[in-house]
Amino acid sequence: MITNDKQLIMAREAINNLQRVLLAARKAHSPQEYRLMSAPILLELQKREQEIMAYLSQTETEALQG
Numbered sequence: 001m002i003t004n005d006k007q008l009i010m011a012r013e014a015i016n017n018l019q020r021v022l023l024a025a026r027k028a029h030s031p032q033e034y035r036l037m038s039a040p041i042l043l044e045l046q047k048r049e050q051e052i053m054a055y056l057s058q059t060e061t062e063a064l065q066g
Contacts, residue, residue, distance in 0.1 A: 001051060001055075002051050002055040003055075003063070004063070007055075008052060008055055008056075011048050011051060011052055012052070014048055015049065018041055018045050018048075019045070025037060025038060
């Protein structure tokens with residue numbers, strides 16, 4: 001769960017890194033291998049994006065109260 005702006009920045013950086021991994025993997029693996037190896041990474045991306053949305057949907061006061 002993201003509780004502050006620093007964690008938000010870190011989550012965005014993690015998303016960027018995971019996306020880079022997936023882009024490189026698409027070039028290096030067969031379609032079947034890519035589907036198998038990308039599934040858990042895509043789930044992690046989805047989780048982090050949902051955390052970002054949850055954090056950004058809060059008012060500043062709500063975010064500070066945790």
